[in-house]
Amino acid sequence: MLAAKHAYPRRWPESTKRGTGPDKILPPPVADSSLLSQQGVVIMAEFPISFTLEYPYTRTLGPVIGPFLTALRDGRILGIRCGDRVLCPPMEFDPDTGETLRPDLVEVGPSGTVENWTWVAEPSRKHPFQEPFAFAQVKLDGADTTMTHAVKAVGQAAMSTGMRVRAQFREERTGSIGDVYFVPEDDARDQSIAPGEGEVEISTHLISLTYDDTLYPHAARYAQGLLDGKFIGQRISGDKIAIPGKGYDALARVMLTEADDVELATTGTVLSYTVLTPVKYRGQTETEPYLSATIILDGAGQSLTQQDIRNIPLDEFRVGMRLRAIFKPAAERRVDDVDNDWMYPSIGDVVERWEPTGEPDVALDELPESM
Amino acid sequence: MAERSAVVGIGQTKYDRCLPVSMDGLVRQAALRALEDADLTFADIDAIVIGKAPDALEGVIMPELSLCDALCAVGKPIHRVHTAGSVGGSTAISASTLIESGMYNTVLTVAYEKQSDGNFMWALSGGRSGGAGAGGSFAPWIRNYMRRSGAPEHIGWKVAAKDRRNGAKNPYAHVSQADITIEAVKESPMIWDPIHFLEVCPSSDGAAAMVITNAAGAKRAPRPPAWVIAHAKRTEFGVFPGRDPVKPVAGMECARALFKKAGITDPRRQIDCAELYVPFSWFEPMWLEGHLICPEGEGWRMVDSGATEIGGDFPVNMSGGVLCSNPIGASGMLRLLEPANQVRGTAGDYQVEGARVALGQAYGGPSNYFAMWIVSSEPNPTFE
Numbered sequence: 001m002l003a004a005k006h007a008y009p010r011r012w013p014e015s016t017k018r019g020t021g022p023d024k025i026l027p028p029p030v031a032d033s034s035l036l037s038q039q040g041v042v043i044m045a046e047f048p049i050s051f052t053l054e055y056p057y058t059r060t061l062g063p064v065i066g067p068f069l070t071a072l073r074d075g076r077i078l079g080i081r082c083g084d085r086v087l088c089p090p091m092e093f094d095p096d097t098g099e100t101l102r103p104d105l106v107e108v109g110p111s112g113t114v115e116n117w118t119w120v121a122e123p124s125r126k127h128p129f130q131e132p133f134a135f136a137q138v139k140l141d142g143a144d145t146t147m148t149h150a151v152k153a154v155g156q157a158a159m160s161t162g163m164r165v166r167a168q169f170r171e172e173r174t175g176s177i178g179d180v181y182f183v184p185e186d187d188a189r190d191q192s193i194a195p196g197e198g199e200v201e202i203s204t205h206l207i208s209l210t211y212d213d214t215l216y217p218h219a220a221r222y223a224q225g226l227l228d229g230k231f232i233g234q235r236i237s238g239d240k241i242a243i244p245g246k247g248y249d250a251l252a253r254v255m256l257t258e259a260d261d262v263e264l265a266t267t268g269t270v271l272s273y274t275v276l277t278p279v280k281y282r283g284q285t286e287t288e289p290y291l292s293a294t295i296i297l298d299g300a301g302q303s304l305t306q307q308d309i310r311n312i313p314l315d316e317f318r319v320g321m322r323l324r325a326i327f328k329p330a331a332e333r334r335v336d337d338v339d340n341d342w343m344y345p346s347i348g349d350v351v352e353r354w355e356p357t358g359e360p361d362v363a364l365d366e367l368p369e370s371m
Numbered sequence: 372m373a374e375r376s377a378v379v380g381i382g383q384t385k386y387d388r389c390l391p392v393s394m395d396g397l398v399r400q401a402a403l404r405a406l407e408d409a410d411l412t413f414a415d416i417d418a419i420v421i422g423k424a425p426d427a428l429e430g431v432i433m434p435e436l437s438l439c440d441a442l443c444a445v446g447k448p449i450h451r452v453h454t455a456g457s458v459g460g461s462t463a464i465s466a467s468t469l470i471e472s473g474m475y476n477t478v479l480t481v482a483y484e485k486q487s488d489g490n491f492m493w494a495l496s497g498g499r500s501g502g503a504g505a506g507g508s509f510a511p512w513i514r515n516y517m518r519r520s521g522a523p524e525h526i527g528w529k530v531a532a533k534d535r536r537n538g539a540k541n542p543y544a545h546v547s548q549a550d551i552t553i554e555a556v557k558e559s560p561m562i563w564d565p566i567h568f569l570e571v572c573p574s575s576d577g578a579a580a581m582v583i584t585n586a587a588g589a590k591r592a593p594r595p596p597a598w599v600i601a602h603a604k605r606t607e608f609g610v611f612p613g614r615d616p617v618k619p620v621a622g623m624e625c626a627r628a629l630f631k632k633a634g635i636t637d638p639r640r641q642i643d644c645a646e647l648y649v650p651f652s653w654f655e656p657m658w659l660e661g662h663l664i665c666p667e668g669e670g671w672r673m674v675d676s677g678a679t680e681i682g683g684d685f686p687v688n689m690s691g692g693v694l695c696s697n698p699i700g701a702s703g704m705l706r707l708l709e710p711a712n713q714v715r716g717t718a719g720d721y722q723v724e725g726a727r728v729a730l731g732q733a734y735g736g737p738s739n740y741f742a743m744w745i746v747s748s749e750p751n752p753t754f755e
Contacts, residue, residue: 057430058488062393091440092395098413098443100399201391207430240612250608272518274510275564294511301612306507319518343609343737364518369615 049215049336054208061201063103064092070200071107073175075193077167078105079143088143110167111185112140119156126208128178134159138182140167151182158184169193175200213339218247221261223335226350229327231264231297240301246342268297268304269362270321275314291317295354296368304347311353320361323354373473375750377589377596378711380409380582386545386696389487390576394434395441398483401578401701402442405479409582410593413443416582417475422452422462422482423700429488442481454606456648458482459579459704460733460742464602466583467744471599477588482704483578486697506563506571506651508737513653514565516617522656522671524565528556529674530652531570531694537681538691540720545575545696556652570652570694577698579705586750595748597711600728601632602744609737616738618661625741626662629730633745634754638664638730641754642745644686644713644723645730646706650693655679659687662732662743681721689713689721703733707744714748728752 061069064080068090071078079088081104087095088108094101117136123129128150136159137146152168153159166188173179173196215223218234222244225232234245237252241262248255273293278286291309296302309317327333327350335348382404384390384397392400398421406412419442421435431437435451442449450469452462459482466480516522532553539549551569559569589596605625608614626638635641647658656670664685665673673679679687688694690709693702710729712718718726732743 053427055430055490060389060391060393060485060488062396065393092393093399093440095440095445098440098445205430236612238613242612250611272511272514274507274514274566275561276507277560277562279562292507292511302610302614305511319514345610369515369519369617
C-alpha cells in the first residue's frame with residue numbers, strides 16, 4: 001500500500017497546488033499487483049491516469065482581427081472606429097448595437113495608461129513570461145477601451161493604477177497577440193521594427209490540457225484485470241454481462257458492486273469488421289490497410305469494438321470466426337487510455353494479438369444482433 | 372402546447388472546406404439571412420438557441436458566450452444545446468419548444484461548425500491521435516446491416532450517386548457532382564470497407580439559422596411559414612448488453628412518438644419527402660427501416676427502385692444531405708431546415724413538387740441520439 005501511494009500521487013499532486021502547472025506528468029500505470037490492497041479493494045486515488053490533450057487549432061481571423069494581428073507583427077497597434085469611440089482591441093461588431101463595423105482601423109498607442117492590474121506571482125508555462133509579471137487593463141493613447149495584456153515590471157511595487165506603460169515588441173513576431181507586451185514607460189526602449197510580408201489571415205493556437213482522471217472503483221478493477229491478463233465484466237439484469245461494467249446496471253437502474261464482477265473468457269466470435277485504409281491526417285500513424293474487428297467474448301452481452309487485427313490475412317478474415325486473445329507479457333501491458341468513459345471503452349494496450357482458435361465458425365444466424 | 376410554432380425565416384452560408392470568415396462572421400451571416408427572409412431584425416428576437424458539436428472540434432470552450440456580440444444576444448437569453456451530431460436537430464426543436472411553451476414570441480436558432488479550425492478525427496476520438504474515425508465505428512454496423520438484410524453492395528453506391536447529384540442542385544452545397552456515376556463511386560478508393568471514399572461525407576465549414584415564431588408571428592411573416600406539426604427526441608446508452616446499433620430502440624421510439632403526435636399512420640404514403648442524416652451512404656436504407664418508414668429489409672429495395680430519388684414516391688435528401696455538406700453542428704439543423712424549405716416551396720432546383728408534409732431527422736453519437744420533426748405547409752394537415 002505505502003509503495004503504491006508513493007508511486008502514484010494523490011488526485012491533486014503537490015506540484016499542482018504550488019501552481020507550477022501541469023509540467024509534471026504522472027508516471028503511467030504499469031502492471032503492478034501492489035495497486036491492489038491485500039483485500040483486493042482498489043482505493044480510487046491509487047489509480048490516477050494523466051491525460052494530455054493537445055492540438056494546434058487554427059483561427060480564421062476575418063476582416064478585423066486579421067489586420068490587427070498583421071499590424072502587431074509589423075510593430076503597430078490598431079483600434080477600430082465605432083461611432084465616436086475607438087475600440088482596442090478592435091471588434092467586428094458594435095458591442096452596443098450589434099451593427100457590423102466598417103473595418104476603419106486606426107493606429108493607437110504605443111503608450112497607454114493602466115486602469116487596473118493584477119500580479120501573477122507564479123506564472124505557468126503558458127504565461128507570456130516565466131518570471132512574475134502583471135496582467136493589466138491598458139487604455140492605449142487614442143483608444144477609448146482597455147486591452148488586457150501583460151506588463152513586465154521589476155516587481156509588484158512597480159505597478160500602480162494610473163501608471164504609464166509602453167508597448168514593446170518581441171524579436172520574433174508571428175502575427176499573434178503575444179507579439180507585444182508592455183513595460184513601465186521609463187523602462188521602454190526604442191525599437192526599429194521591420195514589417196513582415198503578406199497578411200495574417202489564419203493564426204495557430206497550440207491548446208493543451210493535462211488532467212488526471214481517477215478511475216472509479218469498478219473501472220479500476222477492470223483496468224487491473226487487463227493488467228492481470230483478464231477481461232472483467234459486470235453481471236447486470238437478465239443475466240447479461242457488460243464489459244466494461246458501468247458500476248451500475250443501466251437497464252435495471254441499480255448500483256453494482258465488486259460481487260457483480262465476472263471474469264470473462266478470452267475467446268470470442270467475430271461479429272463484424274472493417275478494413276481501414278489509412279487516410280492522412282495530423283497524428284495518423286498508420287500507413288497500410290488493417291483490420292478492425294468487433295468481437296463478442298464468450299458469455300458477454302456486448303462486444304469489444306475496434307480490435308486491431310494484424311496477424312490474420314485480410315482475405316481469410318470473416319464474420320463468425322473464433323478468436324482467442326493472446327495477452328502481452330505482464331510487464332508490457334499498459335492501460336494508459338482506459339478511462340471512466342463507457343461510451344467508447346478501451347481495453348488498453350494489453351492484447352498482443354487475436355489468434356484463430358481453429359474451432360468451426362459460428363453460423364451467421366446464430367450470431368447476436370447486439371454489437 | 373400553449374402555442375403553435377412555425378419556421379418563417381431560413382438562412383444558410385455556403386458550405387465549404389474553409390470559409391475565409393471568423394467564427395463570429397460565420398454565424399452572423401446565417402443569422403442575418405434568416406432574419407432577412409423573415410423580414411425581421413435582431414431587435415425582433417426574444418431569445419437565441421445555439422448548437423454545435425463538441426467544443427473540442429475547434430477548441431473554443433463555450434463559444435455561445437463569445438458569439439453573443441455577433442448574434443446581438445447581449446441582454447437576451449441565449450441557450451446552448453449539445454447532443455453530439457444530432458445537435459442541430461435538437462437545437463431547432465428546443466427553439467420550437469420555447470415558442471410552444473408560450474415563453475417567447477420569436478426565437479432565432481443557429482447552428483454551425485468551423486471544421487477547418489480544428490480536426491474532427493482528433494476531437495471525436497477524445498483527443499487521441501490514431502483513432503479509427505467515425506467511419507471505423509460505423510462500417511462494422513453497415514456490414515451487419517448488409518448481412519441481415521441481404522442488401523447487394525451497389526445500394527450504397529446508388530445512394531451516394533443520388534445525393535451528390537442532388538447536391539449539384541443546391542447552391543449552398545459543399546460537394547456537388549452533377550455527373551457522378553454509380554461506377555465512379557464503386558471505383559473510388561475503399562476507406563473503411565465496405566465504405567468507399569465517395570460514400571463518405573465531407574468536412575465542412577458553415578452555419579444555418581432559422582427564425583421560429585408563434586401563430587401571430589406566422590401570420591405577419593412575408594413568406595409562407597412551415598408549421599411544426601410534431602417533434603420528438605430520444606436517447607439511449609451508446610453501449611449496453613443487447614443493444615442493436617443497426618436498428619436502435621431509441622430511433623424506433625422517436626419515430627413512433629413523432630408519427631403519433633403528427634397523426635401519421637402510414638409514413639411512406641403520408642409524408643411527401645424526408646431529409647435524413649446520412650453521413651455514410653448506407654444510412655439511408657438503415658434509417659428508412661430504423662425509423663419505421665418501411666418494413667425491415669425494405670429500405671434497400673426503396674433505394675434500388677429509385678423511390679428515394681427526387682421524383683420517386685419518397686424522396687430522401689433532396690438537398691444532397693450530409694454527403695454533400697457536413698458542417699457537423701449545423702448538419703442536423705439542415706436536416707430539419709430543408710423539409711421547411713420544401714413545404715414553403717423555397718427549395719429551388721431540388722423542390723419536390725407539391726410537398727405538403729416533410730420529415731427531418733438527425734442522429735448523433737454512436738447512433739444513440741435522435742431528433743426529428745415533421746413540418747407542413749398547413750397548420751393542421753389531415754391524413755388519409
